[in-house]
Amino acid sequence: MEGIPLNLNYKVPIKGYEKFWESLKEGQVWGTSCTKCGEKYFPPQLHCSKCGASTTWFKVSEEGELLTYSIVKAKPQGFEGYEDYTIALVRTKEVDLMCWLSGEPRVGAQVRIGADGRRVTCLIK
Amino acid sequence: MTRVAVVGVGTSKFGKRDDASVRELAWEAISEAMIDAGITQSDVKLAVVGSTAYRGVELYPAPPVAEYSGLVGKTPMRVEAACATGSAALFSAYNAVKAGTADVVLAVGFDKMTEVDTASSLAVGGRGGNYTWEFQMFGTTFPTYYALYATRHMAEYGTKEEDMALAAVKAHKYASMNEKAHLRNRVTVEDVLKSRVISWPIKLLDSSPISDGASAAVVVSEEVARKLKVEPVWVQGIGYSSDTSSISRRGEWTSLRAAREAAAEAYRKSGVTPHDLEYATVHDCFTIAEIMAYEDLGLVERGKGGTLLREGQTERGAKTAVNLFGGLKAKGHPLGATGLAMVYEVVKQLREEAGIVQQQFRNYVALTHNVGGTGHYAYVSVFRR
Numbered sequence: 001m002e003g004i005p006l007n008l009n010y011k012v013p014i015k016g017y018e019k020f021w022e023s024l025k026e027g028q029v030w031g032t033s034c035t036k037c038g039e040k041y042f043p044p045q046l047h048c049s050k051c052g053a054s055t056t057w058f059k060v061s062e063e064g065e066l067l068t069y070s071i072v073k074a075k076p077q078g079f080e081g082y083e084d085y086t087i088a089l090v091r092t093k094e095v096d097l098m099c100w101l102s103g104e105p106r107v108g109a110q111v112r113i114g115a116d117g118r119r120v121t122c123l124i125k
Numbered sequence: 126m127t128r129v130a131v132v133g134v135g136t137s138k139f140g141k142r143d144d145a146s147v148r149e150l151a152w153e154a155i156s157e158a159m160i161d162a163g164i165t166q167s168d169v170k171l172a173v174v175g176s177t178a179y180r181g182v183e184l185y186p187a188p189p190v191a192e193y194s195g196l197v198g199k200t201p202m203r204v205e206a207a208c209a210t211g212s213a214a215l216f217s218a219y220n221a222v223k224a225g226t227a228d229v230v231l232a233v234g235f236d237k238m239t240e241v242d243t244a245s246s247l248a249v250g251g252r253g254g255n256y257t258w259e260f261q262m263f264g265t266t267f268p269t270y271y272a273l274y275a276t277r278h279m280a281e282y283g284t285k286e287e288d289m290a291l292a293a294v295k296a297h298k299y300a301s302m303n304e305k306a307h308l309r310n311r312v313t314v315e316d317v318l319k320s321r322v323i324s325w326p327i328k329l330l331d332s333s334p335i336s337d338g339a340s341a342a343v344v345v346s347e348e349v350a351r352k353l354k355v356e357p358v359w360v361q362g363i364g365y366s367s368d369t370s371s372i373s374r375r376g377e378w379t380s381l382r383a384a385r386e387a388a389a390e391a392y393r394k395s396g397v398t399p400h401d402l403e404y405a406t407v408h409d410c411f412t413i414a415e416i417m418a419y420e421d422l423g424l425v426e427r428g429k430g431g432t433l434l435r436e437g438q439t440e441r442g443a444k445t446a447v448n449l450f451g452g453l454k455a456k457g458h459p460l461g462a463t464g465l466a467m468v469y470e471v472v473k474q475l476r477e478e479a480g481i482v483q484q485q486f487r488n489y490v491a492l493t494h495n496v497g498g499t500g501h502y503a504y505v506s507v508f509r510r
Contacts, residue, residue: 043258070272079264107280
């Protein structure tokens with residue numbers, strides 16, 4: 001028999017992280033660094049995992065190297081309407097991060113990092 | 126402190142089990158394990174229930190399973206460690222016996238994964254890393270996570286899609302001999318390479334199926350083990366570790382750090398080395414995972430996992446046989462059941478009750494390697510008869 005559907009409608013808190021989400025709209029990616037020990041964090045976090053001090057924001061460099069990638073064909077709920085997308089991990093001089101990649105992917109390729117308003121993106125140079 | 130033994134094991138048929146709710150499914154495994162051990166519910170002091178539960182209608186499955194199985198009053202919690210949930214249940218049972226909290230503990234793991242549609246299932250799995258910083262922005266899926274490792278392994282070590290396909294060929298071959306396995310068809314390298322791309326380079330036939338199933342083990346103290354008629358299989362040591370939720374924070378994508386650390390700890394606690402292993406079950410949720418498991422367990426050096434497959438060095442009769450019941454890849458991977466299905470497999474093998482896939486033992490040393498998420502959790506356990 002049919003089960004009763006369970007609809008889970010979420011609200012996700014972004015307090016303290018407004019800088020990150022707003023910067024995406026300007027095509028920028030920001031991480032945080034510890035005010036005491038200097039450890040850099042991406043994804044950003046408000047407290048340092050190592051020394052417990054608070055963190056401050058820094059802008060992640062736009063230059064990076066492609067570390068690995070996957071082309072997503074079978075998409076999850078919430079992404080059904082998208083064309084196939086490529087998820088990549090890239091290394092900048094400060095942090096490693098995940099992004100949606102455009103261009104012909106090749107491990108080791110140089111990429112330019114930006115944002116499309118909703119997520120981190122990178123483009124093969 | 127007491128030694129800890131497994132004296133009974135049971136496992137349901139794995140597959141799309143729309144003939145059973147989670148209650149009947151768990152009972153298949155529980156009843157077999159109790160009969161195997163020669164005990165009844167009244168002997169059980171504690172039952173540890175493992176289930177991820179997010180893909181079935183029973184989101185809090187411990188009470189209905191306990192009620193159905195006659196274990197009411199003995200199930201104070203449910204444990205969860207994603208795909209390593211079964212090992213988390215074993216670990217909890219082991220610790221309870223070791224600490225003297227309970228001398229007869231039933232560990233049961235199960236999941237009904239096919240009660241939701243595939244898109245919902247992918248959405249649950251895609252949250253297996255970090256929701257806000259990965260799934261929300263990028264639409265990660267669980268295959269994507271392992272695909273990121275596969276791509277890097279290919280780039281760094283020259284591993285080929287054909288090498289990964291060999292893991293699937295092997296898994297299906299042995300699953301075809303296992304009447305409880307989910308996928309019992311044989312496949313060829315070409316079948317795997319031509320199968321639908323899910324998250325490149327992972328294709329449908331590189332992936333374990335979405336399965337329903339349950340497995341259970343009766344875990345007891347040495348004193349209890351000596352009184353029972355069944356030959357005990359001793360838990361020599363359980364190693365565990367975990368890793369970052371964000372896949373981008375790992376710093377390496379060719380090996381699972383948590384699995385390496387869990388293996389090192391299991392070897393240290395049990396006093397065995399990779400060289401001593403005669404049998405292993407490894408967490409081959411995707412074919413690349415089997416290759417990395419060989420390396421993470423120290424069966425072969427980093428980057429050479431594919432060689433073991435090409436040379437048939439993990440087949441039945443090899444020095445260390447791996448996954449002769451068909452692996453997650455073809456036997457099936459009902460998340461909560463998997464770790465205990467591995468225990469079922471090594472116990473059957475060590476007791477020489479594995480029928481046509483029986484490995485020959487000289488020293489009776491076997492291991493389970495169970496990974497949760499994409500190396501978010503790892504348990505490696507060593508067993509001896």
